[in-house]
Amino acid sequence: MSKRLFIALGIGILSLIVVCPWIINSSLVYSATPEEIETECREIAKELVCLCGCGNMVLETCTCGEASKNKEFIRKQLKAGKTRLQIFQLFRDKDGERVFAAPVKEGFNWIIWVIVPYVVPVLAALGLGVLLLKWTKQRKEPELTATPISGKEGDEPPDQYKEKLERELKELE
Amino acid sequence: MVAAYAAIFSLVGKLVDERRMVKSAEAASAACFGLLTLASxxxxxxxxxxRFDVEYVYHYSDKALSMFYTITAFWAGQEGSILLWAWLLSLFAMWVILQNRHAHQESMPYITFTMMFTLCLFLSIMVFITPPFATYHFKPPDGLGLNPLLQNPGMIWHPPTLYLGYVGFTVPFAFAMAAMITGKLDDTWIRSTRRWTLFAWLFLTIGIILGGQWAYVELGWGGYWAWDPVENASFMPWLAGTAYLHSVMIQEKRGMLKIWNMVLVTTTFLLCIFGTFITRSGIVGSVHSFGESSLGPVFMAFLLLGIAASVILLLVRWDDLQSQNEIDSLLSRESTFLYNNLVLMAMLLVVFIGTVWPFISEAVRGQQATVTAAYFDKINVPIGLTLLFLMALCPLISWRKTSVQNLKRNFMVPGIISLAGGIALFILGIRKGYPLTSFILCIFVAVAILLEFIRGTTARHSRFGEMYPAALGRLIWRNKRRYGGYIVHIGVVLIFVGITGSSSYKIEREVFVKPGEEFQLGKYTLKYEKFSQYETQSKLVNAAIVSVYNEGKKVDILTPEKNLHFKGSEQPVSEVSIYWNLAEDVYLILAGFDANHGATFKAVINPLIVWLWIGGTVMTIGSIVAFWPDKKKKTSPI
Incomplete structure (x- = not known):
């Protein structure tokens, strides 16, 4: 056997080793236990809305006939070996994006997933931080020449002053 | 007509400086209350x-309806609930006028104008769009009946308390508008409306909690809050109102955040109107909404007018609203209130965008979208925990400035106890990130607040020699606002405990069983004993009788029902049955049954859920304490 043929054979065997499990996996039907199917069905049903008009309830919680029919459909698809993503796609093809309990994380929907809950509050927090720093800096400046009468800065005032302060604050309220 | 007269005459009277016109407008406001009381x-x-010849009566009641629900049917539909809203608003307007008959002479005409103008909106809706007294030319022998979901004790308390909250926020808004118009921008208007704000917030809180409780026992899906648009509509003004209640203290104590407080009080009121718009326009599909109507454009127009007026007034008064003081330190109670405001606003923004996203998505992309708890829970849980963390921080930090040593000293005990509690919970099996964090923070907040009570009580005991219970009572009574606030915070902690337990450790099962068969639900064994069917005057009852066993011992008998009402609903209505204790609820729904009386049950264990209702009660008690007026000091004549 020539050296070249030996190398070609080796590559072929290696490719088969890599590709075979994938082929086997994709051609076999997913054989889950009924409990596993039920758990997976419940997880999928949490992500999908019942469109029967009972107020945007997810399939998992809705007890109407339409919800039961859809849950049965999910079980059937799971038994047939479909993955969660494939089942989602089936529902999307049938009812559009509104069938999902939350907007799909893609394109325009990033506004609701990232910009509103994270970017805006972080920017607001930064703005507040800058404002607070500016305020506190302004307050500190004239205090540079001041000498504290007694005690360290930030220490609790003596009891009689504390009581007086409490009393005055209470009166203010 | 009378409300329009009151609105116009109070404004014109003030502008032309004619006191008699203003007085006449105030009398007209009182007349509005009288007329609306008569109408109600x-x-x-x-x-x-x-009187089934009255369309509204025909649609929401029938002869078989008990007198109890016949009276509450008053606010069951669009027409009656708008009448209730208008009646409450006229009552509050009259109350405010009486309360301030010798005060705020400069502002009162504008306050009367704002309240009466708002009343005009509701009255014009009643007159032109949803008249409650429209009649038929004949008298139908019987009515259509009340929706069975509304035949629940929740119907007595939930809508009126919610409306007391919504309508109550009109008062601080009216004072804020008057302050901006007159230019009297010191904290007088805030002090005058402090109790009104607390009153509105208290009732909004009670309304929301009662609504959750009602949904839990009536809707039969095992939960209490689904982030439904109508639920969000009540939660949004609550968030803004809560932020306002906190930030307003900074204005009172330090003369700061005047612009921000104006923004918050305006936002709170406008969100109440926005909530009404969502609930009544029919633009959202919700089990709680009133169905489609032509009210949407009217509320939208009022909303836009309110926004425009507030923005213009704010811009005109911008310079006058600048703060007199500045924050001394990043680590002060003022700063934590600001952080708290930031977090509340972040949550408000998320809830608002989530609620209106379906319309935005359809308008921009032509693609309908749905936003449910799957989105809100994911985003709001970390925000809620941040809020809890700030609540833990707040009582430990003093006004103006806190030193690091002071902070360390105050953090020591709650820190150690909550850490020990966290380790104990971890050992007991609470290992998920969010629930564990939530429970640790709950322990921290509770300990920090309890220490405040212990310190104060001990101080009174040692100083005045009072017995501990008396010292505690006097401590709270002498400083109702502060300790009432702490009690409210303890209520919030209990609510967090309930939410964390019920959402993170819920156990659910859906099973089909025949009479005599058993099924397991967590540590409980449920035995389906028998099926029972009987007829009442208004419905055909289909009930399953289920025994609940805990470790072999029978603890309760549950009877979930699926009833067919002869009137009010074409769909069968589920009546859930609950066995509860302080640790958990066993929640049973009869989802379906067959001819042989085999039944499908949806069974849920909701851990710690009862603490949510207890927390709500504690919050209410705390708010009442904070709201309770101090005795007026006797002043000796000069």
Missing amino acids: AALIWAFVNR
Whole structure:
């Protein structure tokens, strides 16, 4: 056997080793236990809305006939070996994006997933931080020449002053 | 007509400086209350006397309806609930006028104008769009009946308390508008409306909690809050109102955040109107909404007018609203209130965008979208925990400035106890990130607040020699606002405990069983004993009798029902049955049954859920304490 043929054979065997499990996996039907199917069905049903008009309830919680029919459909698809993503796609093809309990994380929907809950509050927090720093800096400046009468800065005032302060604050309220 | 007269005359009277016109407008406001009381009494009379020739009575009651629900049917539909809203607003307007008959002479005409103008909106809706007294030319023998979901004790308390909250926020808004118009921007208007704000916030809180409780026992899906648009509509003004209640203290104590407080009080009121718009326009599909109507454009127009007026006034008064003081330190109670405001606003923004996203998505992309708890839970849980963390921080930090040593000293005990509690919970099996964090923070907040009570009580005991219970009572009574606030925070902690337990450790099962068979739900064994079917005057009852066993011992008998009502609903209505204790609820729904009485049950264990309702009660008690007026000091004549 020539050296070249030996190398070609080796590559072929290696490719088969890599590709075979994938082929086997994709051609076999997913054989889950009924409990596993039920758990997976419940997880999928949490992500999908019942469109029967009972107020945007997810399939998992809705007890109407339409919800039961859809849950049965999910079980059937799971038994047939479909993955969660494939089942989602089936529902999307049938009812559009509104069938999902939350907007799909893609394109325009990033506004609701990232910009509103994270970017805006972080920017607001930064703005507040800058404002607070500016305020506190302004307050500190004239205090540079001041000498504290007694005690360290930030220490609790003596009891009689504390009581007086409490009393005055209470009166203010 | 009378409300329009009151609005116009109070404004014109002030502008031309004619005191008699203003007085006349105030008298007209009182007359509005009288007339609306008469109208409300007439509608109740029509219900009680089964006047089915009145369309509203025909649609929401029938002869078989108990007197109890016949009276509450007054606010079951669009027409009656708008009448209730208008009646409450006229009552508050009259109350405010009486309360301030010798005060705020400069502002009162504008306050009367704002309240009466708002009343005009509701009255014009009543007159032109949803008249509650529209009649048929004949008298139908019987009515259509009340929706069975509304035949629940929740119907008595939930809508009126919610409306007391919504309508109550009109008062601080009216004072804020008047302050901006007159330019009297010191904290007088805030002090005058402090109790009104607390009153509105208290009732909004009670309304929301009662609504959750009602949904839990009536809707039969095992939960209490689904982030439904109508639920969000009540939660949004609550968030803004809570932020306002905190930030307003900074203005009172330090003369700061005047612009921000104006923004918050305006936002709170406008969100109440926005909530009404969502609930009544029919633009959202919700089990709680009133269905489609033509009210949407009217509310939208009012909303836009309110926003425009507030923005213009704010811009005009911008310079006058600048703060007199500045924050001394990043680590002060003022700063934590600001952080708290930031977090509340972040949550408000998320809830608002989530609620209106379906319309935005359709308008921009032409693609319908749905936003449910799957989105809100994911985003709001970390925000809620941040809020809890700030609540833990707040009582430990003093006004103006806190030193690091001071902070360390105050953090030591709650820190150690909550850490020990966290380790104990971890050992006991609470290992998920969010629930564990939530429970640790709950322990921290509770300990920090309890220490405040212990310190104060001990101080009174040692100083005045009072017995501990008396010292505690006097401590709270002498500083109701502060300790009432702490009690409210303890209530919030209990609510967090309930939410964390019920959402993170819920156990659910859906099973089909025949009479005599058992099924397991967590540590409980449920035995389906038998099926029972009988007829009442208004419905055909289909009940399953289920025994609940805990470790072999029978603890309760549950009877979930699926009933067919002869009137009010074409769909069968589920009546859930609950066995509860302080640790968990066993929640049973009869989802379906067959001819052989085999039944499908949806069974849920909701851990710690009862603490949510207890927390709500504690919050209410705390708010009442904070709201309770101090005794007026006797002043000796000069």
